Amino acid sequence: MPDLKTTPLYDYYRSHDAKLIDFGGFLLPVQITGIKNEHDAVRNAAGIFDVSHMGEFLVYGEEAENFLQKMVTNDVSKARPGDALYTAMCYENGGTVDDLLIYCLNQNKYRLVVNAANIEKDFNWLSEHASKKLKLINQSDKIALLAVQGPLAMSIVQKITNYDLSTIKHFKFADQIPLENVTCLVSRTGYTGEDGLEIYCSWEKATTLWNALLTAGEANGLIPCGLGARDTLRFEARPPLYGQELSAAITPLEAGIGFAVKTGKTEDFIGRAVLKQQKDNGLTRKIIGLEMIDRAIPRAHYSVYAGDTKVGEVTTGTQSPTLGKNLGLALVATEWTKLGTVLDVVIRGKRKKAKVVKTPFYKRS
Template sequence: MPDLKTTPLYDFYKKQSAKLIDFGGYLLPVQISGIKQEHHAVRTAAGIFDVSHMGEFLVRGDHAAQFLQMMVTNDISKAQPGDAIYTAMCYENGGTVDDLLVYCLSENHYQLVVNAANIKKDFLWISDHAPQQVILTDQSDKTALLAVQGPRALDIVQKITDFELSTIKHFKFVENVPLGGIPCLVSRTGYTGEDGLEIYCAWEKAPQIWAALLIAGEKDGLIPCGLGARDTLRFEARLPLYGQELSPEITPLEAGIGFAVKTQKSENFIGKSALINQKADGLKRKIVGIEMIDRAIPRTHYSVYAEATKIGEITTGTQSPTLGKNLGLALIDSNWTKTGTIVEVDIRGKRKKAKVIKTPFYKKS
């Protein structure tokens, strides 16, 4: 596959005969041992993911904090060094530029972690709005990112460091944690609905850390995982995927991440007026969970109907590996979003019954 970038773990994938696909311009594994096996490993033990395709930007300089307050929907004014904040960036009309994490490294010094397919777009968007005092640097090609997720994740990573990882609370991080002697930024975050850590390191050091973790976790059930399991895991936990639950046409409020939209903050962030108006007028559509009643699997972009009228479409759908049910997330007319409402999904020209259910589909016990 020409013109595709590879991550530092590419040689590992070739040796494992992993099934590789184009994702965000990178050649990445959709599965290594099998999606269901990888999914269940994360739910019951631990999985390790190479997510080095994600983008990392550094934002620093006088007024960097003030600038980011104007760019993102969440309130970062009270962020302290060591805080990780989930947020979105919006267009003036409230549509979503991207969802991202903001890491407060120090006063007026931040790291942004953006979606791989949006790296160029996001960097240009932020650059176009940045004042001269703010310095923006794209570190994506220098930074590798590994995620160890699952109930045994912390115990496994603990085996290769003297730093007490349990002291890192959820949505907090610590810099220069030595993992196998290699300094890393370690964050108590993830995209699976399980506890775990995300590990940022120098690009060329990732294979060494990856190998050390696989050895450390061998007896604890740790296995390498691909994008397929990452998608089913995040789906069960109702974590949005940009391009499906979020897009320039879908606002953060419609997507169900209103907790990351602070319209009460004083700064007039981009999209604030549109989101205030949308909230005041009441959402005309929103994303809900559905469970199929008829035997069928809903898939992305399948149309959803109620009383012979199209009311929206599936954004993500699959058979849940954890629950064994055919489930979907659907962006539909708000009049039909009450739990228990019966709808129909058009599956290859045939209408199949489904019902609206509560999300997330899965919560760790």
């Protein structure tokens, strides 16, 4: 696969017989020791993920805050240095360009972290709307990202630094932190439904840091994990996945991330009018959880019916490793989204019954 990009951990994957796939233009592991094994490690101990395929942009200049206020749905003016802000970018019709994290380095300087498959599209979209006074730099090929997730994640990473990581609260970060002599930005964020850290370092130092973290966590059950477990963990915890629960045809409100849409903020933003209308008038469709009643697994793009009427489509589905149930997320007409409603999912030409259930499917108590 000569046209695919690789991360700094490619040699590690090859030497450990990881199963590699094309994901967002990168050659990445879907699994290393097995999806269920990796999933269970994160739920019960800790797992480490190489997510260096994610994109990173630097936005800075006196107009940086105002620019981002115009481009994203959340209220950037509320972010202070050390804050990580989850948000979305939208088209004029309310459809989603991408969902992303914004790190406030200072009031004139921000780091944006975007989805791998959207790097070029997002950078072009931002560039089209940026003034000449603003600096916008794509740093995606210079910054690596490792995520350590799970109930033991914090104590494991603490072993390789003198910095008190417990001082970093959820959706906060600290910059210029030494981890095993590697200078990092350390963020109390993640994508798995567990506590943990996302760690940004230079591309060249990623393998050194990866090995140091694996050594530090060896006695605590830390194992390397691939994209398969990352997705099953994400699915159970309910964050949306771009291209499935979010897309140019699905708004952030329909996807269930209304907490990141601030239509009442002072500054106007792209897509605001449509999103405000959806908030004021109510949604005609939204993402809901499904639990199969019949024995079958729902998969993305399977049709959902109420009687003879198609009312929606599955966006993600699998057998939950944690719960042992066949579950799905689906974009469904609002009148069919009441908890307990029984719907049909068309699986290989046959209708299989499912019921609407509460999400997230998993939440650590």
